Amino acid sequence: MAWHTITEAQKLTGKSRRTLYRDMATGRLSWEPEGDSARRLETSELIRVYGELKPLAQPEEKKQAHADTVNGTPDTALILAELKALREEMAELRQAMRLLEYKPDLPPPDTPGTAEIVPNEKPIPWWRRSLFRQ
Structure with missing residues (x-):
């Protein structure tokens, strides 16, 4: 056996x-x-x-996708149309974000009326600072 x-x-x-x-x-x-x-x-x-044993082998059911979304159902066309509309809306929103994030370049320093930008000096680390400030 x-x-x-x-x-x-x-x-x-x-x-x-x-x-x-x-x-x-x-x-x-x-x-x-x-x-x-x-x-x-x-x-x-x-x-x-x-005594008598229980049946071990049970028939496996055929696995299937959701019955409502199988290809060829009437809802498939609606889902695909909605997906296309959502993708177009996303493209428009991305374009709007790019426009909002646009920052113009600073004018060149040789143009009149602009102040020269001086880089900030690095702060002195705490261990190099004087104990008695003057």
Whole structure:
């Protein structure tokens, strides 16, 4: 017969992990080591101790996207039109942001009426400052 892991045995018997390990420790349920720390149980042993097993394999349902947004539905055209309008609006907003952020360049220093810009001197670090200010 087939061999099962503890997790599979839990699903087949409906018993808890603790119950399975307790029955293995008392000798009620026989098992074989699998690798260094795993155990495996035979199907016939599970049937002998716990009776009829639950069906393990259940049919998997076909996974499908939301039924309302499948390609070809009438709402698809509406969604695509709204998406296009939103993209156009975003482009307009980006253009408006660029205009708002526009800063004209400073006039060249040789033009009359403009003051010469002097870079600020770096402040003196606290450890170089005089203790007694004058």
